[in-house]
Amino acid sequence: MRGLGDGRVFLITGGAGGIGSATAEILASHGGRVVITDVLGEQGEEVVAGLNAGEGQIRYLDMDVTSPDDVRRVAARLEEEDWPVYGVMANAGVAPSAPAADYPDDTWRTTIDINLNGAFWTVREFGRRMIERGAGAVVITSSIAGFGTVSPETHVAYGSTKAAVAHMARLLGVEWARTGVRVNAVAPGYTATPILDRLKEEAPDVFDQWLARIPMGRLNTPEEIGNAAAFLFSDLASGMTGAVLNVDGGYSAR
Numbered sequence: 249m250r251g252l253g254d255g256r257v258f259l260i261t262g263g264a265g266g267i268g269s270a271t272a273e274i275l276a277s278h279g280g281r282v283v284i285t286d287v288l289g290e291q292g293e294e295v296v297a298g299l300n301a302g303e304g305q306i307r308y309l310d311m312d313v314t315s316p317d318d319v320r321r322v323a324a325r326l327e328e329e330d331w332p333v334y335g336v337m338a339n340a341g342v343a344p345s346a347p348a349a350d351y352p353d354d355t356w357r358t359t360i361d362i363n364l365n366g367a368f369w370t371v372r373e374f375g376r377r378m379i380e381r382g383a384g385a386v387v388i389t390s391s392i393a394g395f396g397t398v399s400p401e402t403h404v405a406y407g408s409t410k411a412a413v414a415h416m417a418r419l420l421g422v423e424w425a426r427t428g429v430r431v432n433a434v435a436p437g438y439t440a441t442p443i444l445d446r447l448k449e450e451a452p453d454v455f456d457q458w459l460a461r462i463p464m465g466r467l468n469t470p471e472e473i474g475n476a477a478a479f480l481f482s483d484l485a486s487g488m489t490g491a492v493l494n495v496d497g498g499y500s501a502r
């Protein structure tokens with residue numbers, strides 16, 4: 249895919265998870281240099297060691313997206329190491345579920361902090377550096393849960409953050425439209441990753457209802473989400489900014 253190789257550097261937050269790891273392998277298979285960031289320490293190193301870097305490179309760094317200082321630290325380090333980030337995927341996310349009327353204070357705050365604040369600290373810091381260079385691309389991971397209620401899903405915090413980050417992509421896509429930096433979002437449907445395994449354990453009956461409502465009748469694979477992200481990063485998407493790309497087996501078209 250045009251514009252992913254030649255040593256271009258991509259950074260993926262929450263990248264040791266299902267969607268992040270799949271996206272890293274796809275970007276590296278096109279010759280990209282990929283930095284997976286997460287909060288998993290040695291476990292993150294192990295995940296990265298098990299990935300196929302193909303034509304490119306994949307490395308791991310700890311970076312907690314809830315800390316603007318940590319995001320600044322990693323951005324500065326990569327510049328010093330001559331790994332200037334061309335594309336950033338603000339992808340770290342958690343999806344705790346609880347009935348809204350009893351939603352725990354801490355869970356609300358943590359979800360907003362990782363999914364929304366973390367996306368902004370990431371996009372702001374790496375985006376600023378891309379603007380200085382006059383070139384770059386941002387992909388923010390939203391969700392179908394940001395666009396509709398999926399009764400009887402109990403994800404008020406999660407859905408609110410995913411709506412907010414999709415709108416962040418529109419806002420920054422327009423604000424930065426003449427800087428050479430494109431900002432788009434990908435909105436996955438139900439995707440076969442650990443985050444969904446946890447939801448399946450919490451509420452197996454709800455999970456079965458979801459599956460029945462997906463027009464394609466199956467979950468998306470992490471690779472299908474990664475392919476969409478790679479497309480948005482690539483020069484094939486040079487005319488796209490402020491867009492939200494649904495990859496959901498037809499779910500949002502219902």
Ligand SMILES: NC(=O)c1ccc[n+]([C@@H]2O[C@H](COP(=O)([O-])OP(=O)(O)OC[C@H]3O[C@@H](n4cnc5c(N)ncnc54)[C@H](O)[C@@H]3O)[C@@H](O)[C@H]2O)c1
Nearest residue numbers: 262264265266267312313339340341391436438439441443
């Ligand atoms: N799997 C799905 O069905 C699905 C659907 C729609 C959207 N999404 C979104 O896709 C993104 C990736 O999800 P996934 O399915 O790969 O889940 P995952 O749980 O496999 O990955 C999420 C990663 O985020 C990391 N993380 C948590 N807190 C962090 C922090 N403070 N700083 C940095 N990293 C942190 C976790 O350690 C984990 O590796 C999330 O934003 C999720 O909301 C997933």
